[in-house]
Amino acid sequence: MKKYYFILILLSSLNCYKFEESFWDPQGTSGLLRILASAFNGYTNFMLNKYSAFRYAGTDTYISYIRRNFGSSNDPRNRIDLIIANADGTDMIPTNVPMVGEQVTSMIGFGFNPMNSNNYSILFEVKTVDSSGVSTYEYYYWTGSVLPRSGSKMTFTKVSTSISGEKIVGFGTYNVGATEKVVFCEEGGTTTCYNVDNDFTNRVTIAGPINTKCNYVIRNNAVGWCVDSLTSPSFSFYATDGTANAFGVLPVGLVANYKAAPFDTFSGGDHFDIQSDFTQSHYIEHTNDLARITTTAGDLTSLGGPLTSPGSSNQSTVAASGILATDVINPVRSFNVGASTFLSFIATPNSLTAPSAYLYRSINIGSSWEKIDLTGLDLPALEFTEDRAPSYMSALGVFGTNSGTEKLHVFINKKGSGLRRYVSTNNGVSWALQETIRVTSE
Structure with missing residues (x-):
């Protein structure tokens, strides 16, 4: 195994192996190191990147995924x-979505809306890098009204990008009233965005100019709202109504x-994190050993002006031991x-060291x-x-339930010990083993 680490690090340093992402992208060098180390039977490569985070899928129900390995990578x-x-x-559900060799498979899209006929939408990306360092992408999609149970299998449908060879950079589900829609963006030389029905049919191209990648998609059951990174002291929301009309x-x-x-x-x-139905939103500022969290309840697009605290938002400064002003926070997630x-959230140093995980709880919508x-x-x-x-695992592999008693899982x-819950x-004062997960059969 040390031989594989040495070869990969050497090739990376010599630029003999092309990585499209930055070194800190978990689909880059460090992600491949974990994949190379995974050649044994059972479950491997859990929480390989931020897309593995557990997603809310209904009352006391959450979804993630893991690689099922059959002895050889x-x-x-x-x-x-x-x-x-x-x-x-x-429930562990086998799928037809591959992750073979050094492929990186990621759940880049997930949607849940209990008011829909198709409550759930899931999009996987399978990334393959050839010997010359060129990446190709395949996409697998599933939508349905009910999640399967143990003993069932899930069959995903392979879907294609509008322009061959492009990469999907943003995806999300939303509603225009009772109409179930999906918006996604592809990137090649330029970014192009599309609306499709919830079953991925009836694709229409959204008119330009395109100034969003729909990295995050939020729904209010009237339109879909796309938002990307914070590059200024404001969120830039882009609204789509399910047609070819340009973004508002x-x-x-x-x-x-x-x-x-x-x-x-x-x-x-x-x-920052904006929950997919606008229940709550949070953004985090930080310096050495401190973080300031700003929390807003409700639809940010309906406030009629900027966030205020006191006012529409609550702000609280909290201890974050070990975080440095030079760390980069990404990703952030929240659940209720x-x-x-x-x-x-994860704080990543700008030096070659492992990131740190932080987890907080509030019972007053972010006042403390x-x-x-x-x-x-x-x-x-x-x-x-x-x-x-x-x-x-500690920041993204955790979720909460309350069926009489509040629990963290x-x-x-x-x-050597497989997947355990x-x-x-x-x-978090103490943890008890709830389950040792049995691997699914072939």
């Missing part, structure tokens, strides 16, 4: 198994103290459990937060200096 049977977790148990543009300013000292030196543009809000201790988790050891997987994938009833 290059075994053509290797595939993705979907993880459907509820309060008391886990609506800026929503952040609280006036955005990036005021001491929170004025951080970089990056993905330090009854009256509680949980917010997690308590930090959840993650040190008690039985995480895998770092496999190399900048390994992301342990921090991703976390999935952890370690060599732990539960805490005391906000």
Whole structure:
């Protein structure tokens, strides 16, 4: 295994192996190191990148995925198994989505709307890099009204980009009244965006100019709202109505103290989370050992002006031990459990070291937060200096339920012990093993 690490790092340093993403992109060098180390039977490559984060899929139900390995990394049977977790148990669902050899398979799109006839939409991207460093992408799509249960299989339909060879850079589901729609954007030399029906038919090209990639898509059951990274003191929302009409543009300013000292030196543009139905939104500013969290409840596009605190938003400064002003926060995710809000994020240093995970809980819509201790988790050891997987498991592999008792759950994938699920009833003070997940059959 050390031989593979050495070869890959050497090729990378000599630019003999082309990586399209930055070094800190988990689909780049560090992601491939974990894939090369995964040649054994069972479940591997859990929480390989930010797309693996558990997604809310209904009351006390969350979805993620994992690679099902059949002994050899290059075994053509290797595939993705979907993880459907509820309060008391886990359904592992085999799919026809491949992850063979050094392929990186990611759930780049997920939609859930309980008012729809097709409640769920899932889009996987399968990325393959050839020997000359050229990346190609394949896409697999599924939509349905009910999630499968253990013993079932999921068959995804292969879908094509409008222009051959392009990459889908943004995807999301939304409604125009009762009409179920999907918006997505492709990128080659330029960015082009499309609307399709929920079953991926009736594709129409959205008229230009295109100033969004729809990295994030939020619904209010009237239109779909696209938003990308924060590059200014405001969110730039782009509205689509399901037709070929050009995007409507609506800026929503952040609280006036955005990036005021001491929170004025951080970089990056993905330090926020907007829940897919506008239930809550959060953005994070940080400096050494401190973070300031701004939380807003409700549809940001209906406020009629910029965010204010006090006013439309709540702000709270919290301890974030170990975070540096030069760290980059990405990704951020939030989920609600009854009256509680949980917010997690990853802080990545600009040096070759592993990122750190942070998790907070609020019971008053962000007026105050308590930090959840993650040190008690039985995480895998770092496999190399900048390994992301342990921090991703603790920040993105966690979710909450409340069927009478509020619980935190976390999935952890370690060599030699497979995939395990732990539960805490005391906000992370202690964790108990709930399940050892059995691998699915061929």
